[in-house]
Amino acid sequence: MPGGVSSPVRAYLSVGGEPPFLASASGTRVTDEAGREYLDFVGSWGPLILGHAHPKVVQAISEAAAKGTSYGAPCLAEIQLAEKVVEASPVADQIRFVNSGTEATMSALRLARGVTGRDLMVKFNGCYHGHGDAFLVKSGSGLATFGESSSQGVPQSVADSTGVLPLNDIPALEQWFEVHGAQTAAVFVEGIPANCGLLPQTKAWWNELSALTKKHGALLVVDEVITGFRLGKGGYCEIAEVEADLVTYGKVIGGGLPVGAYGGRQEYMELISPQGGVYQAGTLSGNPLCMAAGLAALKVLETENGWTRLEELGAYWENLLQPLMARETADGHPVSLRREASIFWLCFGADTPPLDFAGIPADGAKRYARFFHHLLNAGIMIAPSAYEVGFLNLAMTKQDLEIAADAFGAALEASR
Numbered sequence: 001m002p003g004g005v006s007s008p009v010r011a012y013l014s015v016g017g018e019p020p021f022l023a024s025a026s027g028t029r030v031t032d033e034a035g036r037e038y039l040d041f042v043g044s045w046g047p048l049i050l051g052h053a054h055p056k057v058v059q060a061i062s063e064a065a066a067k068g069t070s071y072g073a074p075c076l077a078e079i080q081l082a083e084k085v086v087e088a089s090p091v092a093d094q095i096r097f098v099n100s101g102t103e104a105t106m107s108a109l110r111l112a113r114g115v116t117g118r119d120l121m122v123k124f125n126g127c128y129h130g131h132g133d134a135f136l137v138k139s140g141s142g143l144a145t146f147g148e149s150s151s152q153g154v155p156q157s158v159a160d161s162t163g164v165l166p167l168n169d170i171p172a173l174e175q176w177f178e179v180h181g182a183q184t185a186a187v188f189v190e191g192i193p194a195n196c197g198l199l200p201q202t203k204a205w206w207n208e209l210s211a212l213t214k215k216h217g218a219l220l221v222v223d224e225v226i227t228g229f230r231l232g233k234g235g236y237c238e239i240a241e242v243e244a245d246l247v248t249y250g251k252v253i254g255g256g257l258p259v260g261a262y263g264g265r266q267e268y269m270e271l272i273s274p275q276g277g278v279y280q281a282g283t284l285s286g287n288p289l290c291m292a293a294g295l296a297a298l299k300v301l302e303t304e305n306g307w308t309r310l311e312e313l314g315a316y317w318e319n320l321l322q323p324l325m326a327r328e329t330a331d332g333h334p335v336s337l338r339r340e341a342s343i344f345w346l347c348f349g350a351d352t353p354p355l356d357f358a359g360i361p362a363d364g365a366k367r368y369a370r371f372f373h374h375l376l377n378a379g380i381m382i383a384p385s386a387y388e389v390g391f392l393n394l395a396m397t398k399q400d401l402e403i404a405a406d407a408f409g410a411a412l413e414a415s416r
């Protein structure tokens, strides 16, 4: 296995050391093969909003598995989950299930190109939309230009169809649309960019993005793979009243199993095969096992007042951490906190968290690596990269957070 892993960040290259191999997980804790237990803020990178192995989710999976894991035919569970998503989403009149967030964004891009008959798409520096060729493009030199591929193996022709703009930069948006507006099929943006720090955009920026896409007939695609069903039932689009054309989901809607989905207005979704000419398919898509897990997780969130409780936990966590940020910054070792609901990020090297990628201090990663290992030794697992966010879950108690905050305080001091 290249790097010993199935997904690169798991190899600990940016923090050093050997990743623990996990053997089991329950509630707030993961346990490695050596029997060491960790309080887990990674949450499998976002899906586990109820914590690990929630009894209701495990039960739903077991019951579904006993009735067969995949039919390759329509089933009731996919209709039930689709109804839940469509009911909750301010964007989606219809959805199509796929197996990952990557598939959701790739398919949404194809649909946007099918709808508009245009080729160009725009993304933002600091957003992640999975590993489809079109999205593995970073900004080239100069402002508001086409990108360069960020991975070997991505054809230049693909990078040539992708514009990469900085976040939090209205003039860059205006410049792009002035030159390329008539050729632009879609603009992709995360609801709250949470894959390169946590970079919420201003209301003014969203308004401008919305107005420009409308004016030029480009589709606004909000990637809610992290934010969907995590910030609240209707995701970022509902909270911020963003009028998107298409939306993508993943992570939380799978209840910890592999699921993605894309949705949008009916007139667009009707273009997807078999109804329309935009082809997209999947052998295991909408299988009863994954649908049951997602459905069970969303039901728990609804019936247990999940989003309100997560916001309360988040506020409590923020209050515990803020004095530590202030202490470090006053002592000349600036670090700052950004929190949005149950998502949080510590920015090392900045006393105020930035709103764009360029504002993230590059040298913060060295201290983060020391911080990370102090926490790991103290039995706390956070993401092995300074650019990744942390997640709270419904299994966590205020007491868990108090214990964690003490450890964060000690690790901050020790990592100076």
Ligand SMILES: *Cc1c(COP(=O)(O)O)cnc(C)c1O
Binding pocket: 099, 100, 101, 102, 103, 105, 128, 129, 130, 131, 190, 195, 223, 224, 225, 226, 250, 251, 260
């Ligand atoms: C994780 C993520 C993806 C990719 O999802 P996978 O299931 O890992 O393929 C896409 N977009 C966003 C915003 C994500 O956070």
